[in-house]
Amino acid sequence: MNAPVSPELARFLLKQEVEEFLYREAELLDERRYEEWLALFTEDARYWMPMRRNVPAGEGGREFTREGTDVNWFDEGKATLGRRVGQLRTGVHWAEEPPSRICHMIANVQILSAQPAGPSPTEVGVKSRFLIYRNRVETETDVLVGKREDLLRRVDGRWQIARRKIILDQSVLLTKNLTFFF
């Protein structure tokens, strides 16, 4: 018979589970297993990456372009993410042919919310940091650093990404294109 799990232990186990999920996701991307990666998203997923502006301290509300209203770097549903994966598979997507070498580093994982309360929540809000290294062709190299805010949902016992907000710590984008995923 299992001993009852203390709330502290439950939180620890949940964090462990979520971290493993995020690392596995990064692994799928770096190994170019894009279809398996796409399958991690719920059907109604939103994936967006606002732009950032230089605004006075204290006017932080204007720093980010708005979801659903403004121009963003990305503003996707699962269907258009699927098109992006499809494009990578055409063999004639010259911006990724030959493919870049990409490494995702995920860190500072924090669980911000868990619903419903108790030992097995079905929805968690997670924040993490990323460092993405891209190297292509010969010496072309990009390093992108920022944060992600995810909403993960447990569907049939497995975690899925229902929402991802990507916050890049740049205002003028310092890389020529965004052919890869965050």
Place this chain on the structure above:
Amino acid sequence: MLDGLVDVERGIVSREIFVSEELYRQELERVFARAWLFVGHESQVRQPGDFFVSSMGEESVIVCRDGAGRVRVFLNSCRHRGMKVCRYDEGHTVEFTCPYHGWSYGTDGALVGVPFAKDAYGPRLDRTRWGLVEVAQMTNYKGALWATWDPEAPAFLDYLGGYKLYLDLLLDAWDGREGGTEVIGGVHKWLIPCNWKFPAENFSGDRYHNVSHRSVDLVGIGPSGKGRRDMQERNQARWLDVSFPDLGHSMIVFLRPPDAPIAPAYQDAPDVAEYFRRCEEERQRRRGAQARLFGGPGTIFPNTSPLARQPRTLAVWHPRGPHQTEVWRWYLVDADAPAEVKDFLRQYYIRYSGPAGLTEQDDMENWNYAHGASRGTIARRYAYNYEMGLGRATARFEDHGLALPGVIADVTEANASEHNQRGFYGRWRQLMEAASWKELAAP
């Protein structure tokens, strides 16, 4: 100076003009310090005190609406020791205060505050001489804001010449009313590793590089769920490359047959499809035969590229050294379009254009490595070829009684030509060789 480097009669352009540091310096003087440059849209500075920091050539400029409601463009550099007086991208203010020693300037550019003025300067400092440096001329054309540093430059509408008809395809409402466009919030800004002329000439009329975008055609991101765009309208049209060799501007345009039915578009979203169908009807009623004309990409000399149809954008290719360009892209919609139309277009635009746009991603790869592979000592000895379609353009184009301005190459059968690029480089050469606008204007 440019003999042997730019020969548009023979369709030959040297790689030197893309990679030489020395030519780049001259270009900043002779092209960017004299031409009319796009700096922003009036919808970004609606109220007195609203500002937007833009760029002209390599210089940072402040576009702002002064207290009297007039839009002004200033060099973003303090007159005292040069500090940027504004390092915010946009916002609202009553004055710009320099963070270095505290000089402050009104939204009309006047020097209004100098710390310790009386004691430190005495009566000596004549504030009226030390306001922010203002551009020589500035114009608001249908909401698009343009400026030049050169007082001798021809008025903007003369600079635009017959190209006005084609720029209007971007700036007028879809239903044919004059003006009526606004910018969707947020300007894409990103750095690309190539000379600014690569994108400028590509947008001037490079239909030939369609092969680059085959991957997008295959996966289909168009507003009717297929291809890259809605193509039916173009497929029934004549394809024209329009250039103004004496001005340097150009655009790809399409000319529908006189009695063609309105081609279905935006079939993925019935509301949006219906909106465009109604606009098209209205446009035909208002514009008559001219409604047969619709636009594609183009370039207003030197570095502003309108894209008049889907995705409706305006790009500026800011030079950042010979080997680097900072792209700024504005997205436009009809100001009074219904919210669901604006939203559909916004999502379509950003999955097409910009650094994450499925189509534009590949352009950047081409320009990157074309530029890189042209820099070598050996590589730069070999000129680029611009012979395509030489001798096939006419200055008197007419179709079913509709005469169009510009020197026009009908490429409906040939699919592509480099007529527009030759016009661009011909004008570039003229500006680089002329000491003044007067000299340029002389026959």
